[in-house]
Amino acid sequence: MGEFNPALAALHAAAGVDCSAFITAWNPFSSQQEPARNLSLQQALEQALQQRGLRWIGGVGQHPADAWPGEESLLVLGLTLDDARALGAQFGQNAIVWSGADALPQLILLR
Template identity: 35%
Template sequence: MSTPKDLPASLSHAFEKAIYRVHSPQGDIDVRIGQLNHPLNQLLEQENSQGAAILTACNPGAQICSRAFNDAVQESLLRDLQKLNLRWWPAVNLDPVGKWPDEPSLLVLDISLQQARWQARLFKQLAFIYIPANGKPQLHQVQQRLPESNQADLNSSVPF
């Protein structure tokens, strides 16, 4: 039985040190993993949001892609969020040391952790940020493949 592997330390460190800049109606808010953000939490409370996620469809699998590709997949993410009747604010993921290009993202309001994980997995992201109501932003890794034991269980339950 295999278990999901953690992100490489350098990639995990990059996610944790990134600045997630949300362009809210009240102005820009810089979000950092593990740091309580009172202005953001106040805005989420005003919006009656039970939780929020910072999601992107850009650069799947942490592989830098062309702007045209990233624009197309980001547009697909927006369409998915519209179908789910979810609200969002534009955002951008920033590398404070400048090794990684700025990455368009969205702060999605009132999304559950499970919905956020599904969207991140759908767009082949390795991680996403989740902010519980009045909580600290948390990095959540996304398992792109099911462990072998789960895949065997799924295969055995296929009716054909």
């Protein structure tokens, strides 16, 4: 977080975008859900992104020093900060990670 990421900068350039967001639909409001529920929520997020014509790369969000289990997440290419905030709120997330043209990932708190 907050450090230039050359791989992200290269990905932005290759995809022809100047921003991206790392977002999940898992465990809304930090309330652990059953695996089937999390998968359903994540599929709904993917459908919302498909409807907007956005591209993404799958990943896992997990803090290296935290015991909270990893969550399936998506790096959404070309997602503006306002749209990323709206999607995070729609799916009950406390935060998202967003990066602009500077390729500096930032934790964006939503609540």
